[in-house]
Amino acid sequence: MKALAVDLGGSHAACAVVDEERVLARETVSLEAARGLAGALPILAAALGRAALAAGVRTSDCEGLALGFCGLVDPSAGRVLSTNMKYDDAPAIDLGRWCHAAFGLPFRIENDARLALLGERAAGAARGFDDVVMMTLGTGVGGVAMIEGRLLRGKHFQAGVLGGHLVAAFDGRPCTCGGLGCVEAEASTWSLPAVARAMPGFDGSALARVARLDFETVFAAAARGDAVAAATRDRCLRVWAAGAVSMVHAWDPELLVVGGGVMRRAAEVLPAIEAHVHAHAWTPWGKVGVRAAALGGEAALLGATALLRGA
Amino acid sequence: MKALAVDLGGSHAACAVVDEERVLARETVSLEAARGLAGALPILAAALGRAALAAGVRTSDCEGLALGFCGLVDPSAGRVLSTNMKYDDAPAIDLGRWCHAAFGLPFRIENDARLALLGERAAGAARGFDDVVMMTLGTGVGGVAMIEGRLLRGKHFQAGVLGGHLVAAFDGRPCTCGGLGCVEAEASTWSLPAVARAMPGFDGSALARVARLDFETVFAAAARGDAVAAATRDRCLRVWAAGAVSMVHAWDPELLVVGGGVMRRAAEVLPAIEAHVHAHAWTPWGKVGVRAAALGGEAALLGATALLRGA
Numbered sequence: 003m004k005a006l007a008v009d010l011g012g013s014h015a016a017c018a019v020v021d022e023e024r025v026l027a028r029e030t031v032s033l034e035a036a037r038g039l040a041g042a043l044p045i046l047a048a049a050l051g052r053a054a055l056a057a058g059v060r061t062s063d064c065e066g067l068a069l070g071f072c073g074l075v076d077p078s079a080g081r082v083l084s085t086n087m088k089y090d091d092a093p094a095i096d097l098g099r100w101c102h103a104a105f106g107l108p109f110r111i112e113n114d115a116r117l118a119l120l121g122e123r124a125a126g127a128a129r130g131f132d133d134v135v136m137m138t139l140g141t142g143v144g145g146v147a148m149i150e151g152r153l154l155r156g157k158h159f160q161a162g163v164l165g166g167h168l169v170a171a172f173d174g175r176p177c178t179c180g181g182l183g184c185v186e187a188e189a190s191t192w193s194l195p196a197v198a199r200a201m202p203g204f205d206g207s208a209l210a211r212v213a214r215l216d217f218e219t220v221f222a223a224a225a226r227g228d229a230v231a232a233a234t235r236d237r238c239l240r241v242w243a244a245g246a247v248s249m250v251h252a253w254d255p256e257l258l259v260v261g262g263g264v265m266r267r268a269a270e271v272l273p274a275i276e277a278h279v280h281a282h283a284w285t286p287w288g289k290v291g292v293r294a295a296a297l298g299g300e301a302a303l304l305g306a307t308a309l310l311r312g313a
Numbered sequence: 314m315k316a317l318a319v320d321l322g323g324s325h326a327a328c329a330v331v332d333e334e335r336v337l338a339r340e341t342v343s344l345e346a347a348r349g350l351a352g353a354l355p356i357l358a359a360a361l362g363r364a365a366l367a368a369g370v371r372t373s374d375c376e377g378l379a380l381g382f383c384g385l386v387d388p389s390a391g392r393v394l395s396t397n398m399k400y401d402d403a404p405a406i407d408l409g410r411w412c413h414a415a416f417g418l419p420f421r422i423e424n425d426a427r428l429a430l431l432g433e434r435a436a437g438a439a440r441g442f443d444d445v446v447m448m449t450l451g452t453g454v455g456g457v458a459m460i461e462g463r464l465l466r467g468k469h470f471q472a473g474v475l476g477g478h479l480v481a482a483f484d485g486r487p488c489t490c491g492g493l494g495c496v497e498a499e500a501s502t503w504s505l506p507a508v509a510r511a512m513p514g515f516d517g518s519a520l521a522r523v524a525r526l527d528f529e530t531v532f533a534a535a536a537r538g539d540a541v542a543a544a545t546r547d548r549c550l551r552v553w554a555a556g557a558v559s560m561v562h563a564w565d566p567e568l569l570v571v572g573g574g575v576m577r578r579a580a581e582v583l584p585a586i587e588a589h590v591h592a593h594a595w596t597p598w599g600k601v602g603v604r605a606a607a608l609g610g611e612a613a614l615l616g617a618t619a620l621l622r623g624a
Binding site for chain 2: 074083084132133149150154155156157158159160161162164165167168169170171172173179180181182183188240241243244245247248251252253254255256281282283284285286287
């Protein structure tokens, strides 16, 4: 099955033509200048057209368009429910109608993290597993669940998709979602600067003198012996590990897949999470497998055909 | 439908004959002196026999026996999986065989908190709701989920039942489950003495002079103006409220039912949890209802017929 696929992030979108487990062509477009989702749609349509040309595929030969969105969605109605501050105009837009007008194709929408789990299961680290939690460590923290081969969605489509918004610190920092002490409020790219600056001794640390305080900076400074950077890194690792235990306790997976930009430091991140989950998750049946995601930025694109088939 | 029902706690068991939404007769037996679950079974069988006599029901007129157990169970195999330190001999016992030999009746087992949710849905606070989380605040903290009218169980039967073991404090206290900073490790009857003693100024508090440090003591001392008791109470309320938000984010209920012994102070506990959930849970569809459990210690008994029908 061929499909059009869009992975829509906060500032960029990947637009692709896929054929089952392969990306035939993709193009990443910037949406920094677009006004809301309405302004982004023509950009996405044009990029999909160019990707189809590059792949030598007519869009009419595709079975549909699958879009992964960085927020809560209603897959049955084809609408965005809540955007956590991104694309505030999205809930009012009938995306199925847009897709039909632009391409004459069926449309499916899912949360981007759920779509990435479908991709990892179809073609990546979760192949052959029916009970999987995928945790994504990046700008935010994603945490999505598949139970017995089905995405967990719940009554309002928010079950099994808010793993990054399980609470890690009950007296913790405000989150963009309205919560307090969510995993991503305590350890993610967006919260990292505030977390690091609150560490004792920050002003004397190399971190106080960097232009851009991101995880790459923190891991690199920690490796050079900066104590504040090491303490910041270790605190974030403990938050992610605690979040992983909460997700295992909430959703009972046999496999935990860890992805996202922070996994560029997989050699430091993955063993810390695995050791903590194996030591502290209550799993009398055995040990949860812990693996790195295999598909990187292509995971959500490669979930497109599974979503269009009704996953 | 008439049924035998057992709600098996750590030190006591309630044994009853129920008819749909009514408890016809019940007897509570102490299991303090029993050696493991094997030693408890004859005591349970005798108490069920006496309850049947008191109800004027022959056990052979019952459709089966439903047992709520304070640990992880495999309802399909009729076995205990893990006991979190109680009844260590339980996993080796074939309870279906025991039930057949004792009563000639079909047997079903479920986690006690899941069974209580079935009871509250059949006859209590969750009547008419299909998407419910029930939180139980007592010796431990229970947190169980029903999604679209079905108990969430997962591959190893531990999905949707470990709400008390979602992490509330990533650098928190060791839990009996092996976790760190679980909701119940930070706020439950078993963890309360350690939590209170760690509060600054404890030695000068009235709490330092009580024989038994339980929530009743803490709430009463706080009401009399004891600052350490008030701080302890408020810390526990924040932990439970954070746990409630995590459960809402994990399982997407429309209703949160709160029960357990701590709800003797419902007038203080329920508004605090409700206000926090309404302020901090990310529920763009509306507000999660927050209600007190209605059935108290009878909830699990009244879940018996729903369980025997295959819930």
